[in-house]
Amino acid sequence: MTAMQWFFSFLKKYRFRIIIALFFVTISCLLAIVNPYISGIIVDDVIRNGQYDLLWKLVVVFISTTLLRALSRYTYLYILEDSSQKMLYSMRDNVFRCIMAKDFNFYNKNRTGDLMSRQIGDMDAIRHFVAFVIYSIYENSLLLIIALVMMFTVDWRLAICMIAVLPITVVIAAKQLKAIKPSFKRIRDTFSSLNTFVQENVSGYRVVRAFAKEDYETEKFNKVNDEFRRVQLESTKDWRRYIPIFEFMASFLTVILYLVGGLMVIKNAMSLGQLVQLSGYLWMLNQPLRMAGWLANDYQRFVTSVEKIYSTVSVEPDIKEPLYPVNTERMYGDxxxxxxxxxxxxxxxxxxxxxxxxxxxxxxxxxxxxxxxxxxxxxxxxxxxxxxxxxxxxxxxxxxxxxxxxxxxIGMAMQDVFLFSDTIEGNIAYGKPDCTFEEVKHAAKMADADGFINAMPEGYDTIVGERGMGLSGGQKQRISLARALLKNxxxxxxxxxxxxxxxxxxxxxxxxxxxxxxxxxxxxxxxxxxxxxxxxxxxxxxxxxxxxxxxxxxxxxxxxxxxxxxxxxxxxxxxxxxxxxxxxxxxxxxxxxxxx
Ligand SMILES: Nc1ncnc2c1ncn2[C@@H]1O[C@H](COP(=O)(O)OP(=O)(O)O)[C@@H](O)[C@H]1O
Ligand SMILES: [Mg+2]
Incomplete structure (x- = not known):
C-alpha cells in the first residue's frame, strides 16, 4: 500500500458525502454566472435602452441567486467540515492503535516527540486538505472552465486571448509543486525535532535543574528554534517566487480584457453591456489563478504529512501474532x-x-x-x-x-517503573481494572505499600503525578510490585x-x-x-x-x-x-x- 492509498482508505467511507458536497459546489459555481450576466443586461437593456420595468425583476433574480449561492456554500462547507473531522477521528484512532501495536524495537528507534508530531501536527494538514483543499481545487477548476465557456459565448476572440495564459499557469504550478516538496519535508522534520527537544526537557527537568543546565538547554533550544525558523523562511523563499507570477498573470488578464474589449466597444464590435458581463467573468478566471500557488502549497503540505504518518504506521513489527495462536486462558507455569x-x-x-x-x-x-x-x-x-x-x-x-x-x-514489575497520572488505586489495578478495593489493598499489603499509602493525605485516591512524580523510588517500586501481584x-x-x-x-x-x-x-x-x-x-x-x-x-x-x-x-x-x-x-x- 502506498501512503496515498492508505489515506484514501479512510476517505473512502466519506466519498458519497464528498460527492454531494461537490454537487453543491457545482451549483454554487453555476450560479456565479448569473450575476455578471444580469449586470450586462442592466447596462445594455435597462440603462442604454431604458427598459426600466425590467430592473425590478433583475434585482429579484440577483438577490435570489446570491441567497441560493450562500445556502449551497453553507451546505458544502458543513458537509466537508463534518466529514473531515469524522475522517480524522478514525484516522487518529487507527494511528494510535498502530503505535500501540508496535514492538520494543520500534520504540527504541522512534523519538517520542516524532510520534507526537505525527499524531497532532501532521493530522491537521490532512484535515485541512479534506475540509478545504479538495473543494477549492474543484471549485477553482470549475470556475475557470465556466468563465471560459461564458466568454466564448460573448466573444470568441477575447476568450482565446484569455486561454493563452492557461498553459503557462499549468507549467508554473507543476514547477512550484516540485520545487517546494523538499522544503516542506524539512519543515516537518525540524518540527519533530523541536517537539522532541521540548518533550525531553520537560520530562527530564529534574536532571536539567540538578546540573544547573538551564542556560545550556536554552541555548540548545535556540539552535533548534533558529533552525525551524530558517527552514520555514527557506521554504517561503521557495514558493514566494511563484505566487507573484500567478498574481501577475491574473492582473495581465485584466489589462488584456479592458484593452482589447475597450477597443472593441469603441469600434462597436461589442456592446458596453457585454464588456461589463465579461469583466464579471474575469473574476471567475482571476480567482483560480491567484489561488493556484497557495493550493499547490497546501497540497504539498498534505502529501508530506500523509507520507510522514504512513511511514510511521506502516513499519511492520518484528513480533508478529501467530497465524493459528494457542489461546490458553490460564497457563500452568512450566x-x-x-x-x-x-x-x-x-x-x-x-x-x-x-x-x-x-x-x-x-x-x-x-x-x-x-x-x-x-x-x-x-x-x-x-x-x-x-x-x-x-x-x-x-x-x-x-x-x-x-x-x-x-x-x-505474566505479571511483570519492570526495572524502570512507570506510573500513570492517575490515583494510586488506579495504578495498582491497571492490569485488572474490575477488581475490588479489597484486592488492591491486599496486593499493596503484600508489596509493603499499604502503610505509606495510608499515610498519604488522600490514601489510595492520591493522584500521583506524571511517571509517579512526588513518590520516592522505593515507593514507586512497591506500587509497581503491587500492580504485578494483583493480576495474580x-x-x-x-x-x-x-x-x-x-x-x-x-x-x-x-x-x-x-x-x-x-x-x-x-x-x-x-x-x-x-x-x-x-x-x-x-x-x-x-x-x-x-x-x-x-x-x-x-x-x-x-x-x-x-x-x-x-x-x-x-x-x-x-x-x-x-x-x-x-x-x-x-x-x-x-x-x-x-x-x-
Ligand atoms: N534496546 C537495546 N538496544 C541495544 N542494546 C540493548 C538494548 N537492551 C539491552 N541491550 C544490551 O543488552 C545487554 C543486556 O542488557 P540487559 O538485559 O538490560 O542487562 P541487565 O538487565 O542484566 O542489566 C547490554 O549489553 C545492553 O547494552
Ligand atoms: Mg536489567
Missing part, C-alpha cells in the same frame, strides 16, 4: 529455555541459555549490569524474539501463543523490584511474597512461577534455582548451597554481602510490622 541465543545487530546479548523450570518454583537471577538478565525476561514476554533456540511455556513455544494471552499470564498471573517477574527499598522493607516484602506463594498454592488456579532479578543475595537466597549470568552466558546454576560449594562468582558476591545477613536476621527476630 517454563523451558532451550538453547536460547539472542543477538542484537552484531552483538551477542545471550548465548546458549538452557533452563528447566517447574511450575511453582522461584528462580533467582543475579549478575552484573548488562549481563542480560532483563533481556532474558523480555524474551519470555516476547518483547523481543529469540535469535536461535526456543522458550516454551507448558511445552508450547511462546511464539505460538496468542500475544495478549501470553502477556496476560501464572508467572511473576520481578526485575530489580527491590533495589530502591531499604533492607528492612525488602525483608518484609520477601516474607509476604513467600506467604503470597503459599496462599496462592491453596487456590484453584494454583501456584505461581516467580522470577526474581536482584543484586542482593538476600533476595534470592531461598530460590529453588539460582542463575548467575555473566556477559550473556549462564555461568553458574543451582541452589544457594550448590553455588556456595562451587566457590565461584556467586560465592564471592555472597561473601561480600555477608555482613548484611546479620542485619536481616535481626529484623526477622524483631518480628513483622503491622502491615508486613
Amino acid at each position: 517454563i523451558c529455555f532451550h538453547h536460547v541465543n539472542y543477538n542484537l545487530d552484531d552483538d551477542v546479548i545471550l548465548k546458549d541459555i538452557n533452563i528447566n523450570i517447574k511450575r511453582g518454583e522461584t528462580i533467582g537471577i543475579i549478575g552484573a549490569t548488562g549481563s542480560g538478565k532483563s533481556t532474558l525476561m523480555n524474551l519470555l514476554c516476547r518483547f523481543y524474539d529469540v535469535s536461535d533456540g526456543e522458550i516454551t511455556i507448558d511445552g508450547v513455544d511462546v511464539r505460538k501463543y496468542d500475544l495478549f494471552r501470553l502477556r496476560d499470564n 498471573p501464572a508467572i511473576v517477574i520481578l526485575d530489580d523490584t527491590t533495589s530502591a527499598v531499604d533492607m528492612e522493607t525488602e525483608t518484609h516484602i520477601q516474607e509476604s511474597l513467600s506467604s503470597f506463594t503459599k496462599w496462592s498454592s491453596t487456590r484453584e488456579e494454583g501456584r505461581h512461577t516467580v522470577f526474581i532479578i536482584a543484586h542482593r543475595i538476600s533476595s534470592i537466597k531461598d530460590a529453588d534455582q539460582i542463575l548467575v549470568l555473566d556477559n550473556g552466558c549462564l555461568i553458574e546454576h543451582g541452589t544457594h548451597d550448590d553455588l556456595i560449594a562451587m566457590n565461584g562468582y556467586y560465592a564471592t558476591v555472597f561473601n561480600h554481602q555477608y555482613g548484611e545477613f546479620d542485619e536481616i536476621d535481626k529484623i526477622r527476630q524483631k518480628g513483622g510490622r503491622a502491615n508486613g
